[in-house]
Amino acid sequence: MKQDTSESTLLALYEELTDFQILDDASSSYRRKSETEHHYDRYSFYEDDVRTCLQDGQLFDFSGVTEAQPSSVKKEARDFASLFLRLVEARTERFFRGHTKDFDELLEHAEKLVPEKSTPITTTTVTPEQVEPYLLSQAWTDFVKDKGYDTTSGKGREFQKHYAFMVALWGDVDVATITKRTLRESLSRYAQLPKANQGRFHRKSIEELLKIPVEDIQPNQQIKASTAEGYLKLLQSFFNAFLYKKNDVYDRSITEGLSIEVDDCRYAAYSSEEIKKLENHVISEESQYKKWSILLAIYTGARLAEISSFLKDGARKDEATGIHYFFVEKGKTHNATRVIPIHPRLIELGVLDLPPIEAKENTIYRHLSKILKSLGIPKQDEDGYDKVFHSFRHSFITQAITQGLSKELVQVVVGHSRNLGITDRYVHTKPLDQLELLKNEVIDKINFN
Numbered sequence: 001m002k003q004d005t006s007e008s009t010l011l012a013l014y015e016e017l018t019d020f021q022i023l024d025d026a027s028s029s030y031r032r033k034s035e036t037e038h039h040y041d042r043y044s045f046y047e048d049d050v051r052t053c054l055q056d057g058q059l060f061d062f063s064g065v066t067e068a069q070p071s072s073v074k075k076e077a078r079d080f081a082s083l084f085l086r087l088v089e090a091r092t093e094r095f096f097r098g099h100t101k102d103f104d105e106l107l108e109h110a111e112k113l114v115p116e117k118s119t120p121i122t123t124t125t126v127t128p129e130q131v132e133p134y135l136l137s138q139a140w141t142d143f144v145k146d147k148g149y150d151t152t153s154g155k156g157r158e159f160q161k162h163y164a165f166m167v168a169l170w171g172d173v174d175v176a177t178i179t180k181r182t183l184r185e186s187l188s189r190y191a192q193l194p195k196a197n198q199g200r201f202h203r204k205s206i207e208e209l210l211k212i213p214v215e216d217i218q219p220n221q222q223i224k225a226s227t228a229e230g231y232l233k234l235l236q237s238f239f240n241a242f243l244y245k246k247n248d249v250y251d252r253s254i255t256e257g258l259s260i261e262v263d264d265c266r267y268a269a270y271s272s273e274e275i276k277k278l279e280n281h282v283i284s285e286e287s288q289y290k291k292w293s294i295l296l297a298i299y300t301g302a303r304l305a306e307i308s309s310f311l312k313d314g315a316r317k318d319e320a321t322g323i324h325y326f327f328v329e330k331g332k333t334h335n336a337t338r339v340i341p342i343h344p345r346l347i348e349l350g351v352l353d354l355p356p357i358e359a360k361e362n363t364i365y366r367h368l369s370k371i372l373k374s375l376g377i378p379k380q381d382e383d384g385y386d387k388v389f390h391s392f393r394h395s396f397i398t399q400a401i402t403q404g405l406s407k408e409l410v411q412v413v414v415g416h417s418r419n420l421g422i423t424d425r426y427v428h429t430k431p432l433d434q435l436e437l438l439k440n441e442v443i444d445k446i447n448f449n
Contacts, residue, residue: 009076010083010114012068017043017087018107023095031096040095047088050081051259053416057267057394060416061407079113086110089257102257105181133174134249136167143242161206162234165190168206175243180254183235187258191228194221218384232258268385269394274377275448281375283349289359290367292351297389299343299446300326301396301414304361304389311357315342323435324352328415338415339432341439343446365389399446409442 026040034040046065053060059077062069062084070080090106097103111117140163149156169186170178193209194201194217201209201221236255243249270278275298285291289311296307310326317324324342342351368389372379380386393414400410412434 009068009071009080011116013066013080013083014087014110014114014117016066016068017084017091020091020094023091026095035096041091043084043088044092047085049416050084054078054081054085058397058416083110083113085259086113089259093257102180105179105184109181109184134176135172136170136175136178137172139175139243139249140238143238146242146246147237158230159234162231164206165193165210165231168210175239176249178239178254180256180258183239183254183258187228187232187235190231191223192217193223195223221384224386267390267394268381268383268387269398270377270387270391272399272448275395277375277377278371279448281371288354289357289364292354292357293359293364294368294371294392295346295349295351296326297392298396298448299346299443300340301393301400301410302326302328302340303393303415304364308359308361308364311354311359314354314356315352318432318435320432321436323439325435338412339435339438340413341435341443343443396446399448400442403445403447405442405445409438413438413442 022041026034030040039045042065046060050060059070059074060081062080066084068080070077086106087110090103090110093100093103093106144151144156144159149159151157151160166186169189170182189210192214194212196202196204196206196209199221201212235258239250240253240255244253244255278294279298282291282294292311293307296302296310297304300307300310302310306326306328309328313327315324316327324347326340326342328338328340365388372387377387397410397414400413401407
């Protein structure tokens with residue numbers, strides 16, 4: 001049922017996913033079974049796909065997943081997807097652990113995304129019961145010493161910036177008063193920070209950046225997804241491995257289930273002209289990894305880590321159909337495991353004869369930067385979005401949709417869905433059974449000319 005306004009769509013979704021009766025009535029045997037299968041209802045089954053679509057700047061198709069449906073406005077549709085993820089987190093906590101304090105915090109956080117349910121955030125000062133609190137500054141000093149970080153260079157300097165953000169946001173608090181909700185809210189705030197090395201944000205302190213209203217920061221001015229993910233990893237190392245496991249500051253982990261959704265639509269797509277320019281340039285490359293890392297990115301829509309594995313493992317052949325394909329064994333979601341038929345252009349250029357190639361992801365990334373510079377391809381598009389390696393993936397998806405190819409089949413190829421929206425003939429089949437369909441209806445039709 002379509003809703004009339006953004007507010008009503010969010011409220012309808014909230015009311016639908018907060019019906020916990022079925023969760024509470026589940027048998028213990030079903031709960032045990034679900035722990036191994038990772039999915040306990042249709043909402044949880046699509047959690048990874050929704051998150052991946054958000055990260056790749058795509059809109060997830062909720063048809064058949066929820067009764068409430070998102071608005072057709074892109075921003076409101078992304079708000080709908082974000083609320084869905086928050087509510088599934090709360091449902092997961094309730095299903096596996098019951099009505100816990102963590103569940104209440106997760107549900108409260110979800111409510112803040114619903115205008116009709118949200119209430120102003122107030123800062124509560126917690127009075128520690130212990131006589132000598134373990135202050136954040138001291139805990140950080142102990143953590144740095146324990147890890148042996150050099151805070152003046154490399155990874156240590158990056159972590160020091162994350163610490164400066166925590167202090168600016170919370171103050172020098174007793175770490176025992178920090179909760180999962182505290183960390184989750186800090187993640188959301190961190191992802192909204194602007195890049196501090198450009199424009200009017202240059203040379204500003206973290207305190208000054210935090211004072212800038214979020215609405216005054218354009219999406220393309222916000223920090224990169226990898227930077228936000230780096231902050232999440234630091235939280236897990238500091239609060240889980242060090243404070244919880246090693247020093248018993250908490251009676252349970254406050255980072256379990258902690259995640260972050262970052263709007264990766266900040267990445268631009270290459271134009272067809274730029275794709276052809278890049279292809280023509282790398283065809284003459286003598287270095288195999290320099291040549292094929294770019295060509296595979298253009299014609300598979302795969303992620304950088306997946307392409308690195310293609311170079312190492314090579315192509316496979318399905319004897320039943322004679323179709324050559326790349327196999328993605330694992331990835332960011334359960335739908336990342338898939339087969340990608342090999343584009344005729346890659347076969348024409350000799351991809352089937354390649355020996356195993358070892359290439360580190362950072363090396364490939366640096367190689368691309370040099371090519372873009374030498375070809376005079378701008379680092380950003382006209383809207384200020386960055387052109388990076390991930391942009392090949394956006395270009396593949398954009399080209400497929402522009403050419404009118406099946407959105408559902410394109411999702412299967414790029415790993416957003418294994419069978420979403422495909423006819424019943426293909427719903428319960430193994431990936432190899434989809435090869436001919438994906439080859440004929442997607443891969444062979446991708447054309448940048």
